[in-house]
Amino acid sequence: MLAKDTVRQFLARCEDSVLKGEKQLAAELATQSLERGYDILDIVDNGFAVGIRRAGDLWEAGEYFLPELAFSAEAMKSAMTVLQPALIRADARSVSKGVVIIGTVQGDIHDIGKTLVATMLSANGYQVIDLGSDVPHTRFLEEASRHDHCFLCMSALLTTTMANQAQVIGLLEQQRLRDKVRVIVGGAPTSEPWAKDIGADRYAANAVEAVQVIDSLI
Numbered sequence: 001m002l003a004k005d006t007v008r009q010f011l012a013r014c015e016d017s018v019l020k021g022e023k024q025l026a027a028e029l030a031t032q033s034l035e036r037g038y039d040i041l042d043i044v045d046n047g048f049a050v051g052i053r054r055a056g057d058l059w060e061a062g063e064y065f066l067p068e069l070a071f072s073a074e075a076m077k078s079a080m081t082v083l084q085p086a087l088i089r090a091d092a093r094s095v096s097k098g099v100v101i102i103g104t105v106q107g108d109i110h111d112i113g114k115t116l117v118a119t120m121l122s123a124n125g126y127q128v129i130d131l132g133s134d135v136p137h138t139r140f141l142e143e144a145s146r147h148d149h150c151f152l153c154m155s156a157l158l159t160t161t162m163a164n165q166a167q168v169i170g171l172l173e174q175q176r177l178r179d180k181v182r183v184i185v186g187g188a189p190t191s192e193p194w195a196k197d198i199g200a201d202r203y204a205a206n207a208v209e210a211v212q213v214i215d216s217l218i
């Protein structure tokens with residue numbers, strides 16, 4: 001019981017460090033979570049990520065200004081930088097299960113969730129080619145054309161950029177690449193029906209689901 005309370009308090013501190021945009025503290029807490037042997041995914045999902053989402057809610061409510069949201073994002077990223085190598089080490093497989101190309105679509109610079117998905121896929125034995133954020137459609141196509149078979153994961157966090165996922169799929173079809181690429185879409189405004197509408201192979205709601213979905217497509 002005491003241990004549970006301690007973890008809960010620790011998660012609250014992680015959340016708070018991101019909410020308040022305390023970059024150094026977030027990195028320190030991430031380091032401590034490794035030293036204490038906590039479940040890293042739990043720390044990310046139920047600690048740091050809660051903080052960044054709350055910051056977004058405050059921004060939407062007009063209580064935070066954009067610089068405050070940006071500070072929160074910086075704090076989240078500093079924690080992720082500490083945790084990423086451990087996430088990969090935690091579950092790394094020696095043989096690649098396949099190539100995954102991942103990126104956030106054009107016009108969209110949100111990269112925290114995409115990077116978490118990329119990290120989890122690497123940790124689960126995929127060779128991940130991370131194209132970053134604000135990725136031009138042609139860049140996805142260029143990379144896909146280099147591989148015999150691959151998975152393409154597109155992230156979109158804005159309702160104004162999610163349509164770019166559909167455009168990339170259209171271009172894959174036009175260039176006759178669609179048959180050798182399995183397309184999985186994700187990001188907060190996207191959904192299972194959206195994936196069906198635009199002709200994606202699957203939708204994944206989060207990083208863990210992305211691994212499960214791609215495993216099921218092999």
Ligand code: B1M
Pocket residue numbers: 049052053054055056057059060066069070073107108109110111112113114116117153154155156157158159160184185186187188189204205206207208210
């Ligand atoms: Co922005 N932003 N933002 N933002 N931001 C949102 C998305 C918003 C919902 C905030 C809000 O209004 N509450 C809103 C979008 C509204 C809408 O479209 N309907 C918004 C807006 C409007 C904007 C700007 C337009 C603001 C402005 O300039 N006026 C601007 C856009 C700039 C641009 O992209 N062109 C902007 C800017 C920013 C910051 C730079 C300040 C910063 C981004 C920093 C960065 O990423 N480097 C930021 C942030 C931090 C957010 C919120 C608060 C948090 C996003 C995040 O990192 N979440 C966000 C509000 C929110 O999400 N509640 C918001 C944590 C992350 C772990 O979760 O990204 O959801 P998430 O990823 C999850 C799943 O979605 C899924 O798995 C991940 C892990 O579990 N997933 C995938 C994601 N990608 C996947 C790909 C897959 C599978 C699963 O492939 C198969």
